[in-house]
Structure formats: structure tokens, C-alpha cells
Amino acid sequence: MRILEDMDGTPVGRRVFLGLAAFGVSGIVWGSKAAGLMERLLGPITVKDGSGLLGLLPTGRFRIYSVVGSLPSRSTADWRLDVGGLVGAPYTIGYDELLAMPAVELTKDFQCVTGWRVPDVKWKGVPLAEVLDRARPQPGATALRLESFDGAYTESLTLDQARRSDVIVAYQLDGKPISSAHGGPVRLYVAPMYGYKSLKWLQRISLVDKVAPGYWEDQGYDVDAWIGHSNGRSDTPV
Amino acid sequence: MQRFDRTERWLHWANATLVGVLVATGAVLYSGDLSSIFGRRALIEQIHVIAGLCLPIPFLLALPGRRGRALRRDLNVLNRFSADDVRWLRSRGRDHTVRLGKFNPGQKLNTAFVGAALVTMLATGLVLRFFGPFPLAWRTGATFIHDWTALALGLAIAGHIALAVGDPHALRGMLRGTVPESWARRKRPRWYEAEHRPDRPPEDGGVSGRKIRERAGS
Numbered sequence: 045m046r047i048l049e050d051m052d053g054t055p056v057g058r059r060v061f062l063g064l065a066a067f068g069v070s071g072i073v074w075g076s077k078a079a080g081l082m083e084r085l086l087g088p089i090t091v092k093d094g095s096g097l098l099g100l101l102p103t104g105r106f107r108i109y110s111v112v113g114s115l116p117s118r119s120t121a122d123w124r125l126d127v128g129g130l131v132g133a134p135y136t137i138g139y140d141e142l143l144a145m146p147a148v149e150l151t152k153d154f155q156c157v158t159g160w161r162v163p164d165v166k167w168k169g170v171p172l173a174e175v176l177d178r179a180r181p182q183p184g185a186t187a188l189r190l191e192s193f194d195g196a197y198t199e200s201l202t203l204d205q206a207r208r209s210d211v212i213v214a215y216q217l218d219g220k221p222i223s224s225a226h227g228g229p230v231r232l233y234v235a236p237m238y239g240y241k242s243l244k245w246l247q248r249i250s251l252v253d254k255v256a257p258g259y260w261e262d263q264g265y266d267v268d269a270w271i272g273h274s275n276g277r278s279d280t281p282v
Numbered sequence: 283m284q285r286f287d288r289t290e291r292w293l294h295w296a297n298a299t300l301v302g303v304l305v306a307t308g309a310v311l312y313s314g315d316l317s318s319i320f321g322r323r324a325l326i327e328q329i330h331v332i333a334g335l336c337l338p339i340p341f342l343l344a345l346p347g348r349r350g351r352a353l354r355r356d357l358n359v360l361n362r363f364s365a366d367d368v369r370w371l372r373s374r375g376r377d378h379t380v381r382l383g384k385f386n387p388g389q390k391l392n393t394a395f396v397g398a399a400l401v402t403m404l405a406t407g408l409v410l411r412f413f414g415p416f417p418l419a420w421r422t423g424a425t426f427i428h429d430w431t432a433l434a435l436g437l438a439i440a441g442h443i444a445l446a447v448g449d450p451h452a453l454r455g456m457l458r459g460t461v462p463e464s465w466a467r468r469k470r471p472r473w474y475e476a477e478h479r480p481d482r483p484p485e486d487g488g489v490s491g492r493k494i495r496e497r498a499g500s
Contacts, residue, residue: 053363053367055361056361057360057390057394060391061394061395061398064395064398065397065401065402068401068405068406069402069405071406072416072420072424073420075427076419076426078423079423079425112322159421276417277419277422
């Protein structure tokens with residue numbers, strides 16, 4: 045085919061290819077700035093948009109991670125929370141009892157360690173401190189082990205971290221009950237730390253005498269996951 | 283008449299298979315609704331990564347040596363935009379007086395775009411998977427580029443499949459290698475004439491008799 049007009053044309057195809065490839069690959073370096081810009085521009089729109097087309101765009105949106113073979117699911121009627129370990133008064137409560145406890149609302153971003161950030165998420169739940177105090181932690185208790193009902197996902201916090209006012213046992217997200225995709229009916233929300241600390245499908249809280257790394261920490265993530273000051277990242281703190 | 287040789291067809295379908303697996307697993311990793319249905323994130327992620335790492339292999343196998351001759355020639359054709367191609371683009375494909383070569387300029391642009399997008403996806407995917415040695419801002423940048431490029435690439439692939447399904451003769455060219463003479467004469471007149479010209483000029487500084495016979499037989 046090295047014949048007739050096919051070979052006469054201007055050789056621009058390769059230049060288009062190389063130009064686009066250079067643009068795309070260099071985005072590894074400049075992309076985080078562009079990503080921040082997009083999150084700020086589109087994030088507030090997409091998070092309100094709900095089911096619309098904007099929800100398909102890769103910005104300002106939750107990505108759903110599940111560590112087991114299927115999405116864990118439990119009805120509010122069947123859901124229970126056990127609080128035990130090094131406490132004076134271990135207890136178990138159901139969904140309605142949790143909702144009867146004094147609640148707080150936080151409007152804060154959700155920042156994932158893989159880079160995505162959902163701005164201005166409305167959270168509602170009970171301060172973790174309230175949940176813990178009701179069980180009367182013993183003096184030897186210095187840390188928490190948190191367990192999900194998916195049977196695999198675990199997390200850890202120090203007791204001091206757990207008592208912060210921006211750490212809650214959440215049951216509402218953007219004004220609605222938390223869906224199982226988002227870790228419902230009840231999950232943790234640890235505002236100042238990367239998303240993996242906000243354990244989904246919360247089932248059990250045990251007070252212990254030392255921090256034991258959780259699921260993602262066994263995969264190499266930092267145990268103290270302060271946003272902007274861990275995992276080598278420099279995100280704006282929440 | 284012959285449009286794509288065995289190597290080109292093999293490369294196309296090897297790529298199609300890999301990209302199909304990547305799109306399917308990528309969609310599950312990306313979409314909350316699909317993740318909810320399938321779970322098994324670790325396994326799907328593993329399949330996605332392996333398919334991605336395999337992506338350059340078919341191309342590297344198909345390109346060199348004798349077996350890659352038709353492929354290299356077609357890449358050269360895809361590189362070149364004739365005056366007719368420009369007219370075709372200007373009229374957005376509606377100018378029917380344009381006489382096209384083996385590929386229409388939309389296919390040429392698509393090749394450049396898809397090629398660049400796949401290189402981008404592979405590079406950013408590598409940073410996502412093996413982020414250890416890189417600054418973490420790169421990981422965020424790679425996530426951003428990977429996601430948006432995937433979206434654009436998905437649209438390009440959807441368009442590619444729709445056009446192929448809409449033109450059974452062109453589709454047959456990639457399935458069996460041949461297209462009807464009437465199709466080539468109507469849709470790719472310059473290519474048709476070039477293939478049927480009795481006095482084809484030499485290729486790569488001289489075509490041996492064997493090559494001429496091969497081409498005549500193909």
C-alpha cells in the first residue's frame with residue numbers, strides 16, 4: 045500500500061498520538077492539582093445530584109469498597125452493637141436505642157487515602173465518646189478494636205482519638221439512613237482521618253490495652269491516619 | 283478482497299479481549315452500584331491489574347518481523363492525512379465526493395486517540411498499583427487521569443463498536459479478513475484502486491518477486 049495517495053498525506057497521526065500520550069502521562073504529575081480543582085468545581089454539584097448523569101463523573105463521589113465477597117447487609121431490626129472488653133458495664137444495643145441517644149450532626153468532607161474526596165457530607169450519629177462512656181471503660185483501657193459484621197474488616201483507634209468530638213457512630217448520611225453500600229445501617233465516621241478508619245458495617249467495639257492494626261493497616265496503611273499528616277499525603281485536613 | 287491479515291486480526295481481537303476485561307472489571311471497581319452487586323473487590327482488582335499488565339504484549343508480538351509487515355504498513359497509512367481526509371473531517375463525513383483511502387480519517391484519529399489513551403491508562407495504572415516509589419501526589423494525579431481517560435476511552439470504544447455493528451462488511455473485514463470488492467470500491471475507492479493497479483511501485487526500496495506473489499495471492 046505504499047502507493048497512490050495513501051502515502052502522500054501529512055503525517056499527523058503519529059504526532060496526535062504522541063501529543064495525547066504525553067499529555068495523559070504527564071497528568072500523573074499535574075493531575076493532583078487538576079483533581080483538586082475539579083473536586084472544588086464539580087464536587088458540590090455531583091454530591092447533591094444524586095442519581096443523575098453527573099454521578100457517573102469521576103469527581104466528588106464516593107467509591108464503594110468492600111473487602112469481602114459480597115456487600116454486607118443487615119436490616120435495622122437485626123442490627124446490634126456490642127460494646128465490651130475492658131469495661132465496667134458491657135452492653136448491647138439495637139438500632140432504635142442508638143437513635144434514642146443524644147445525637148450530633150457534622151457537615152464535613154470525606155477524604156479517601158486513594159485521593160478522592162467528597163465535600164460537605166452531612167453526617168448524623170452519636171459521639172463515640174458517649175457510646176464508650178456508657179460502658180464505663182476501665183483504667184487499663186487505652187485503645188479500641190472495632191469490628192464489622194462483614195467478618196473481615198477491623199479497625200483501631202486509641203481511646204484519646206476515639207473521644208474526639210468529630211468521631212461519631214453514624215446512622216445518617218446526607219439526611220438519609222446509611223445504605224449498606226455506604227456501610228449502613230451504622231458505621232463509624234472518623235472525620236480527621238482517612239476514610240479507611242471510618243469502619244463500615246459496625247458491629248462490635250472492644251476496649252483493649254493496646255492498639256492492634258486493623259484490616260487496611262495490615263495492608264500497609266498507617267495506623268494513625270491523620271488526613272494530611274500520614275500515608276505520605278498532604279491533603280487539607282478535615 | 284483482503285483487508286486485514288491474520289496478524290492484524292489476531293492483534294485486534296487480543297486487544298479487544300483484554301480491553302473488554304479491563305472495561306468490565308474497571309466498571310465494577312468504579313461504580314458503587316456494580317461493586318454492590320459483585321463484591322469480591324480484591325479478586326476483581328487482581329484481574330484488572332493482570333489484564334492491564336498484559337496490554338502491551340499482543341502489540342509487541344504482532345509488530346516485528348515479517349508477520350508484522352501489514353500492520354506496520356497500515357500504521358503508516360493511519361499516520362497520513364490526505365487533502366481528501368481533511369475535507370471529509372471538515373464536512374464531518376457528509377461530503378460524499380471525498381475519495382478515501384484504506385481508512386477514513388475518523389478511524390485515523392480514533393487510532394491515535396485510543397493508542398494514546400491506552401498508553402495513558404497503562405502508565406497511570408502502574409502508578410496506582412505500584413505507588414511505593416512515587417510521591418503520593420502522583421497517586422492522586424494518576425487516579426484523576428485514569429478515571430477521566432477511562433470515561434473518554436469508554437465513549438470511543440462504544441462509538442467504535444456501534445459503527446462496526448452498523449457496517450457488517452467492515453465488521454467482516456476484521457472477523458475474516460476480507461471485504462467485498464463492491465464495498466471497497468464504494469467506501470474506500472483509493473485503496474481499491476491502489477490494490478488493483480497492475481503497476482504497483484516498489485515497497486521499502488524494492489519488492490521481491492515473492493512479496494509480489496504474496497500480495498497478489500492475498
